[in-house]
Structures are given as C-alpha cells and as structure tokens.
Amino acid sequence: MIIFSYLLSAIYWIYFGVLLAIFHVIQVICNALGGYQLRKKAVDLLNYLLLYGLGIVGARIRFTGFQDLPQNCPLIIVSNHQSTFDIPPIVWGFRKHHPKFVSKKELGKGIPSISYNLRHGGSALIDRKNGRQSMMEIAKLGRHIEKEKYSASIFPEGTRSKTGTVGKFQHPGIAALIKTAPSAMIVPLVIDGNSRLTKRGSYPLQIGTKLSFNALAAINPKGRDIKELTAEIEEKIREKLEQ
Incomplete structure (x- = not known):
C-alpha cells in the first residue's frame, strides 16, 4: 500500500503543478x-480540478450545508485550518459568494496561479509580524466584501493544525471584518480529513481519505460580544469534529 501511496501521490503532484x-x-x-x-471563472475551475483531482489518491469528498448559505449579503467564513488543501474546497464551495482570503503575505509571490489570484482577487495579504498592517489589510477586505456582497475566509487559529486538533481561535481578525462589513453573516466551516490526508506531510499523501466540508448555520454577529462569539464558533467546530 505504501508503494501505491508514493506512486499515486507523485502522479497527483505532477497533475497539481501542471494545473x-x-x-x-x-x-x-x-x-x-x-x-x-x-x-x-478560471479560478473556480482551477480549484475544482485541484480538489476533485484528489480522486487520484482515492480521496472521497463531501460537502454539506452549502445549500443553506445566506444570500444577498456578505459572508465571513470562519473555519479550522488543517492544511493547504483547505483552500480549494472553500473557493469551490463558496464560489457563488466570491470568497477572498486573509493570507500571509509570503503567499503573494512565487507560486504560479495562487500568488496571482491572491494579488489580483481582492484578498488580504498580511504581515503576521506587523499587527497594524494586518488589521489595515483585513479592514480593507471587510469594506470590499461589504460593498460587493462577497465573502471573506479567515482561519482564526492563525496557522494550520497538522494533527487536526483545533487550536484556540483568536478574535481580532474576526472583529475587524465585522466592524468594516456590518451587514455580514458569519458562516462557521468545519474542515475534516485534510490533516489525515497529509499526516506524512505533503508526500506521500494518505490514500483513500474521507474529506468533508460542513457549512454550519449562519450566525448574525450584530450586538454580540466578539470574544464570546469567537469562542462559540470554536466550540461548534470542535463539537462537529468530536474534540
């Protein structure tokens, strides 16, 4: 099985790079x-192909809750973070809502397709060592989604969890988005399986992994204490992951 894992992973990564x-x-x-x-449209197709191309390593993919997403308002997508494979399902699952990302600035250069999309698609590229710059970029993103009724995706753990165990959610980024996108609804997103897919790292990938992406019921943040709301979202995601 491990031989097939190396072989199929090599095929997927070649496929990934060519795309x-x-x-x-x-x-x-x-x-x-x-x-x-x-x-x-090109970005949506790319992410569809990156996601469902994981069928090469036998991944099984399931989306739930996306049929109930709020319409005609901005969305703030708050999710746990397991790996770089978290991005394609968000782009594809929320494609009708034009998802933008809060991403570290290092990803804004040097990666074909991905860096170009981050720079030209309206995402926030933040310097994690510069809190003021980070908050300004996130606020700018909030104003953008408020104006266009788009969505913004944020990983409040700050970094991905290689084991899949949810880390503590930080509230400042969420607070900045809520402040500058006052009509936004929050959609908690539960990502499950991507940490198992990459449990050995990027190579080889785990064969036959079940991947699920569950959009929970939207939350209206108006009048809520942001720290309490952030903790509530973290707890909802932990419960779905049985942590």
Whole structure:
C-alpha cells in the first residue's frame, strides 16, 4: 500500500503543478480580456480540478450545508485550518459568494496561479509580524466584501493544525471584518480529513481519505460580544469534529 501511496501521490503532484502552470497563463489572459469576472471563472475551475483531482489518491469528498448559505449579503467564513488543501474546497464551495482570503503575505509571490489570484482577487495579504498592517489589510477586505456582497475566509487559529486538533481561535481578525462589513453573516466551516490526508506531510499523501466540508448555520454577529462569539464558533467546530 505504501508503494501505491508514493506512486499515486507523485502522479497527483505532477497533475497539481501542471494545473498551476497552465491556469496561471489562463488567469493572466482572462484578466486582460475580461477582467475580474472572466478570471474568476478560471479560478473556480482551477480549484475544482485541484480538489476533485484528489480522486487520484482515492480521496472521497463531501460537502454539506452549502445549500443553506445566506444570500444577498456578505459572508465571513470562519473555519479550522488543517492544511493547504483547505483552500480549494472553500473557493469551490463558496464560489457563488466570491470568497477572498486573509493570507500571509509570503503567499503573494512565487507560486504560479495562487500568488496571482491572491494579488489580483481582492484578498488580504498580511504581515503576521506587523499587527497594524494586518488589521489595515483585513479592514480593507471587510469594506470590499461589504460593498460587493462577497465573502471573506479567515482561519482564526492563525496557522494550520497538522494533527487536526483545533487550536484556540483568536478574535481580532474576526472583529475587524465585522466592524468594516456590518451587514455580514458569519458562516462557521468545519474542515475534516485534510490533516489525515497529509499526516506524512505533503508526500506521500494518505490514500483513500474521507474529506468533508460542513457549512454550519449562519450566525448574525450584530450586538454580540466578539470574544464570546469567537469562542462559540470554536466550540461548534470542535463539537462537529468530536474534540
């Protein structure tokens, strides 16, 4: 089994790299010819292919709760963070809501397709060593989703959990988004399985992993104490993960 794991993982990573290279060019062309809307279609397709391409290593993928997402208002997607594989399901699952990300600034350069999308798609690139810059970028993102009725994805643990155990959620980023996107609803998102997929690291990937992405009932943050609300979201996600 371990031999197949190495073999199939190699095939997936080649597939992954080729997609990033091809769609980087496609994004540039789409951006030049049709601007944001055309480029977004390319980004959606790329993330669909990255996600469902995990079928190469036997991954089984399940989305739940997405049919009940609020409409015609901004969304703040608050989720646990297990691996870099968390991004494609958020892009694909929330594609009708134009998800943007709060991401470390290092990802804004050097990675085909991904860096280009972060820079040109309206995401917040933050310097985790510079709190003021981080809050300004997040506030800018909040104003953007408020104006366009888009969504913003934030991982309040601050970094991914390699074991899948949920870390403590930090509230300042959520607070900044709520302040600058006052009509937004919060959608807790439970990510399960990505830590098992990468339990040996990026290579080899675990064969036959069940991956689930569960959007919980939306929460109206108006009038809520942000620290208490953040702790409540963390607890809801822990409960779904049986932690």
